[in-house]
Amino acid sequence: MTRPSFNDLQAFVTVATRRSFRRAADDLSTAPSTLSHAMRALEERLGVRLLNRTTRSVAPTQAGFELLDRLQPVLTGLDEALEAVQVFRGTISGIVRINAPRLAATLLVRDILPTMAERFPDVVVDLVVEGKLIDIVAAGFDAGVRLLDSIPKDMIAVPFAGEVSFICVASPAYLERFGEPATPDELKQHRCIGHRVPSGKLYRWEFERAGRTMTLDLHGSVILDDEELMVDAAISGLGIVYVASPAAEAALQGGRLRRILAPWAPASEKIAIYYPGHRAVPPPLRAFLDVVKARRSE
Structure with a gap:
């Protein structure tokens, strides 16, 4: 049996971990068709099927998983060995x-x-x-x-x-029109801009004061999944938002937003x-x- 080249083995590991010829080809800067042909040639050379292919996916066979488990630490060790000598380049x-x-x-x-x-x-x-x-x-x-x-x-x-605090902010125009809530409970009577997190759930607003904690599910007619957009929506007067402090820093300094319910802010992170x-x-x-x-x- 002719020993496979390093490039072929590296390509197999990339395909097996990415589970896609297209994504693996992007990582390796080659064409998916070229990569597919290389994997078939590798399988023929070894005399065993390494990958199960369908029109939508690719996944290692039992033999492929065995080869992947053995190759990954070897390739990782090789990468680390090559990286270790970089310090001698200056x-x-x-x-x-x-x-x-x-x-x-x-x-x-x-x-x-x-x-x-x-x-x-x-x-x-x-x-x-x-x-x-x-x-x-x-x-x-x-x-x-x-x-x-x-x-x-x-x-x-x-x-x-440093540290990040989660704060409530709204535009001066909104607060002038609808008033400023004095407690988190009063947020239920306000227009609150919801935050959908990557899992798909709505972010819950957390508050804390004098040992008392409170968590509220709040959203109005607008729900967004990006804090920059949430800040822009608040500046536009669409409602109150609950965001990490750096996201609103520039708008607060410029007077486009005002912080509210500061005594109820949870501990910074x-x-x-x-x-x-x-x-x-x-x-x-x-x-x-x-x-x-x-x-x-x-």
Whole structure:
């Protein structure tokens, strides 16, 4: 049997993990048809079917899963070995893939990426904006960004960007017309802009004061799934919104929004970068974390 090439084995792992020739082809910068032919040639060379194909999906066979389980740690170890020698080049290069919700991505673009571009110009930061909490390892990311309390316990977390509070805000025009609620209960008589989270559920508004907590299901005639749009809707006078403080910061400073129910704000939360602790940290990710830590200490 002729030993398969490294490229063929890497291609198989990509197809088997992505479960799609199209997505795998995008990752490998090749055509889906070329990748499909390569996988058939690999199966013929090994004398065993590795992938079950339909018109809509592709999935490993039992033999494919066995090969995948054995190849993944080998390829990971090879990548780590190649990355380890980068420090002897005098410069750090490569790609660091980060998964983050929109608000955190905005903070990264504003506070972290300019320093990354200056200090590590050969590192490419591939930032993917995604609202739902995912398995960053299975999805092929080096790190993710989430609220600290929502990060899985088996991950290493590095807080950044200070703390985030969830606040209620509305436009001055809205409050002049409809009045300002004095307690969370009075929100039930107001136009509240709902927030649909990635799971499809509506976000529940949480309040806290003097040890008393309160959670309310609130929404009016408008429901949105993006905090920037929610802030824009509030500025337009459509109602009251409950958002993370950085999302409304500029509008509050400019007087386009006013904060309400401040004494009822819940405890603030931290945003953190997180990454798996069971593997060596590749140099591009280490460089990214160094910038995050330096920014935090400023």
